[in-house]
Amino acid sequence: EPEVTQTPSHQVTQMGQEVILRCVPISNHLYFYWYRQILGQKVEFLVSFYNNEISEKSEIFDDQFSVERPDGSNFTLKIRSTKLEDSAMYFCASSPLGGTEAFFGQGTRLTVV
Template sequence: EPEVTQTPSHQVTQMGQEVILRCVPISNHLYFYWYRQILGQKVEFLVSFYNNEISEKSEIFDDQFSVERPDGSNFTLKIRSTKLEDSAMYFCASSEQGFGEQFFGPGTRLTVL
């Protein structure tokens, strides 16, 4: 069964460093998303992406964040200068249609020291 994959599974970085989290969505899906979950808290929407542009973003998704689809398969989330409060599990998701069910990847646990 097709699935969303994410790498790395765990990333440790120093405050102020740039990180890139990578995702490979399900191949025939057209809509891509990033969510995050701080330990013990709700899953929070960050950004949605369709047709090579951002469709919607949350207040969390400030100038330090960016997304890119560099080729036909990868979807990346970049955090330019990480802060301690960026420590969280980051989930990538994809859907075939804009209003269809979203399928989540296994997540990348980001730890900022």
């Protein structure tokens, strides 16, 4: 069964460093998303991406965040200068054109120290 895959599963980074979280969505899907879950809290929408551009973003997704689809298979989230409060589980998700549900990856746990 096709699935969304995310790498790495866990990343530890120094405050102020740049990190790139990688995702490979399901191959025939056209909508891509990033969500964040701070430990013990609800899952929060960050950004959605369609047709090579951001279709919607939340107030969390400020200038330190960016997304990119560098090739036909990968979808990345970059955090330019990490802060302690960026420590969270980051989920990538994808959905097909006309599809109603999003399929989630297993998440990347980001720890900023």
